[in-house]
Amino acid sequence: MTRRRSLLALAPGLMLAGLVLPIAAGLLGTAAPAVSGKGFGALVQWPGLPYATALSFGTGLVSTLVALAITLVLIAALEGTRSFVRFRQALSPLLALPHAAAALGLAFLISPSGWISRALSPWATGWDAPPDLLILNDPMGLAMTAGLVAKEVPFLLLMALAALPQTDATRHQMVAVSLGYGRVMGFALATLPALYARLRLPVFAVLAYGMTNVDMAMILGPNLPPTLAVQITDWMSAPSLAHVPTAAAGALLQLALVAVALGLWLAVELLLAPLIPALAARGLRCRALDRPAAALARLAALTIAGSLGAGMAGLAIWSFAGLWPFANALPQSLSLQTWTKALPDLARTGLTTLAIALAASLAALAISLAALEAEARRKTPLRAEGLIYLPLILPQVAFVPGLQVLALSLGAKGSAATVAAAHLVFVLPYVWLSLAPAFRGWNPQIGLAAASLGTPPDQIFWRLRLPMLLAPALTALAVGIAVSVGQYLPSLMLGGGRVETLTTEAVALASGGNRRLIGATALMQMALPALAFALAIAAPRLAFANRRAMLAERGPT
Amino acid sequence: MTGLRIDDLRICRGTEELLRLSAHVAPGEVLTIMGPSGCGKSTLLAALIGALTPAFSAQGRIWLNGRNITDLPTAERHIGLLFQDDVLFPHLSVAQNLGFGLRAGGPRNTRTARIEAALARMGLAGFGPRDPATLSGGQRARVALMRSLLAEPAALLLDEPFSRLDHALRAQIRSLTFAEAKALPVILVTHDPEDARAAGGPVIDPMGRRLTV
The missing domain is CATH 1.10.3720.10 (MetI-like)
Structure with missing residues (x-):
């Protein structure tokens, strides 16, 4: 005993x-092969380096910012309403959707031969064959950013909803609204500071993931050159060991980039934090914000649930599809x-x-x-x-x-x-x-x-x-x-x-x-x-x- | 007609009728709703400020100074609310909490002056920059009261606002609250007969029956 x-x-x-x-x-173990210094030399000579670095920052920061904004606007504008319950029910199961499956579903939706293109062709677009467009794997990483946003909003939403009861949010919001504040402004001034303090860690996880993920980047991200994380994986898994020092140097760089981005995020937080009390003291009620914010929140939640849902449906239908020529919205036969x-x-x-x-x-x-x-x-x-x-x-x-x-x-x-x-x-x-x-x-x-x-x-x-x-x-x-x-x-x-x-x-x-x-x-x-x-x-x-x-x-x- | 009028307000949860009430509260009058916990007092307050959850259904009308506010959102009703605890915002200073309540607009020094005057009136001169967490219970209650009043409400609802205060303080804050709200219709919800007596107005239960205390 x-x-x-x-x-x-x-x-x-x-x-x-x-x-x-x-x-x-x-x-x-990852960093050791970089000690000789040869890896860094090779890394610097990789022509894709500046682009991959910028891409890591860009996709990570933008996807995190957009996902966080959508999550907060959803809660601010709709929490406690009937439609919020429905959005929550539609979005929470998406948390269980693996990143790769979500990315593949989105790819089936937005690719030149995907569902959206098929639905619009040929009557609206005039396309009889899939157009030669780089919608997927676009060099700016837009498709990847969109995929990250769609996948991270359900995560941040559930994290925020779990944290909300610990912050006395209901009564804070009630005080703000009974003092004449609009929902959104009341949320921003009275509830957000305590909520964000509890949301910071999930946000950091989202940021780090957005900057460094491999599977979504392989499916939706740019190919030539790929993101830094994908390139490191390629170097690591190449049959010859010649690239291992380069990969090690790249991994260290990736680690540093994440540290810099997290530091940057914290610095902006520190700069913005005093604005909320200063704004609160001015007494601006901003009730006019509520309607457009609610419309925006509905649109965003519908887009995310709709596109991930349609993506999954697309995957399912393809797996049973017989012949499915381009521009047909549905397969000609099932098998x-x-x-x-x-x-x-x-x-x-x-x-x-x-x-x-x-x-x-x-x-x-x-x-x-x-x-x-x-x-x-x-x-x-x-x-x-x-x-x-x-x-x-x-x-x-x-x-x-x-x-x-x-x-x-x-x-x-x-x-x-x-x-x-x-x-x-x-x-x-x-x-x-x-x-x-x-x-x-x-x-x-x-x-x-x-x-x-x-x-x-x-x-x-x-x-x-x-x-x-x-x-x-x-x-x-x-x-x-x-x-x-x-x-x-x-x-x-x-x-x-x-x-x-x-x-x-x-x-x-x-x-x-x-x-x-x-x-x-x-x-x-x-x-x-x-x-x-x-x-x-x-x-x-x-x-x-x-x-x-x-x-x-x-x-x- | 000035004041707060409740016109055959009925609130049900499913088929169960929780409360049924008609009342008129004139400016300067305090109507006390009394009853044990769970009798629907908080539901009534939620209905009056327009924050009833979808589980409840309400019928009837609510008028404030001649305006039908039954279907207005909370933010447009101009009804102030004081909770059991003060619910001061922990991330704002005392002055910022008051500034949050004060109607928007006006030059910065006018706003500051009004906040300082409000603090002085409550015997809290110089407390502006303080963290609300460092205040005593009585001081916090006074700040919360002032924050509500600076928003210039047309009526005030009190949800057992004195129940957390100790005995000596309770009488003091109570008389201060009624004195400060003397131009407003006030509805007080409580289970404490002493609160009801001090309020000086009619006392009813959630079904509208007259009580004597």
């Missing part, structure tokens, strides 16, 4: 060490041929993906529960909790290649277990983020009541706390599965070409032209997280079907 309890007490420390050590090793041909491969890849996702998320859930329970028992808040979020802010290209080196030297490269271990680093923060508020919000008086009846702490955990937290625990597990299924770079690098996941397959197919196979693969890729979330919602309802208080948080039935 004593021994077990002391093991549990170590859980928070072990968790943080288990995150920080691989990241540190990964960073070192199961794609699925019957691809299913054996897809099933195998899907099972590998699922096994990796389950292993990583179950481990992350167990670790999080142990660390949270240890925290609850010693009754002092966890130290250095912020470290958990490190993997969300560090660019993957800056440390995943180092993890690959580490795995290689341990002789563990190229197995599903290795990939799962690498996924754990990225799954854990999200599982923690999803689970910790509910775990910490559990009414401690229930534990106290049980303890006063003579129940030992382990029993309280297993028989009371965990069953009562079944719904959030399963949601956290589903979040973990969604994150794992969506991982591209860690699966590619740690898998070493021997472990195929649905995501590595989907991205690899993207550059080819087989739309039917792309559709089928992407559909499988989004089905796994969707299934996980459906189970996470259904299981507690079945388990507690006749326990109204256990289902109360899900609203009146």
